[in-house]
Amino acid sequence: MRYKLEKVPQRPGMSWRHKHQLAPAGIIEPHYHQEFELNLHLRCQGQIQLGQYQGELQEHHLILIPPHMPHAVYHQNPAPSRQAELHSIWFKKEWITNMIFSCVELRKMDYLLKKSDKGILFSSQTARWVHQRLSQLDYSSSSIQQLAVLIDIIAILCQDKTAITLAPISSDTLAKQQDENKNKIDRLCAYLEKNYAENITLSQVSRHLYISESSLHRLFQRHFGESFSQHLTKVRLSHAARLLETTNLRVGCIAETVGYRNQANFNRKFKGYKQLTPREYREKHQS
Incomplete structure (x- = not known):
């Protein structure tokens, strides 16, 4: 938090x-x-x-x-x-x-x-x-x-x-824990930004950060309020939205660029995220 x-x-x-x-x-x-x-x-x-x-x-x-x-x-x-x-x-x-x-x-x-x-x-x-x-x-x-x-x-x-x-942990210890968590979050975000288009898993990310999968799961829940898969989906779809706004790449090409091999699956997830299909989103923002 x-x-x-x-x-x-x-x-x-x-x-x-x-x-x-x-x-x-x-x-x-x-x-x-x-x-x-x-x-x-x-x-x-x-x-x-x-x-x-x-x-x-x-x-x-x-x-x-x-x-x-x-x-x-x-x-x-x-x-x-x-x-x-x-x-x-x-x-x-x-x-x-x-x-x-x-x-x-x-x-x-x-x-x-x-x-x-x-x-x-x-x-x-x-x-x-x-x-x-x-x-x-x-x-x-x-x-x-x-x-x-x-x-x-x-x-x-x-x-x-x-x-x-009152508190079982001192303010100094809490500050150190917050610094450690911030460092982990920074490394986590950098890793996701670099590899979001790949087929990455929670296990791969946990090995990269040198923490257990259960600790990484708790880190996602505390900091982002969502699971690893939910957050990764948002990262991918945010990049897709930016490409739809700023380029004329085909929707299928954008889907592959952000890590989706199935365009139908990409279309469904994008509409759930933005309440518009990729084509509708492009028309709205490029016009």
Whole structure:
């Protein structure tokens, strides 16, 4: 699955950002940030996905998400009498690391950030304390006073002895896996583009990529949402469509060029793909 990088707008003159939403609803699509993200869900109903972890939102749900950790939230509409809230805080890893290095008082935060590599769920009591502190945040005050609220919240997080990690795999491991999968996808696409006209099989492609057939099948399903044969057919027919648009080659010749030895079979598959016969498609696009 591909995850979207979501950019966090920076406030001028500020090193961190806070966002407050009332009655959040709907789906927050899978994405990731380059920053740490602290999410406080109040009276929310729904599910949260963090890497390979999935869980239900609690009455007071406070979670710290590390950079590059894919996550998604599925909010359900709560009862009208229970207005849900979502507080989000973002801060950069480099900023907090420099703060920890310069301030001995923040050294406890170093352990917390290392532990957060798999995501941290804090206790409901910690969530209440953080909410109480956020309610005192005054945007009309100076940037230093606002920063003091964040430092206080960090101190509250460090005092939670019952906080637990969530995802079975760290964000660094997920990033490495995504890089490996991207490399495999790039090699796979290059191989198909070069050999799509040949009678290639899943077994041949798996040997080329040095992975098992079952792993390759899962790669197709996760990345393309379809089987090897379905994807190969789309690659072939996409090339056929381009040839129909840009050349005057006979339909039978185009069929052979993209790997079909039987023109009737090619015509049937092309119409299923484009809802037009090859000749109809050519007439429409060349006119």
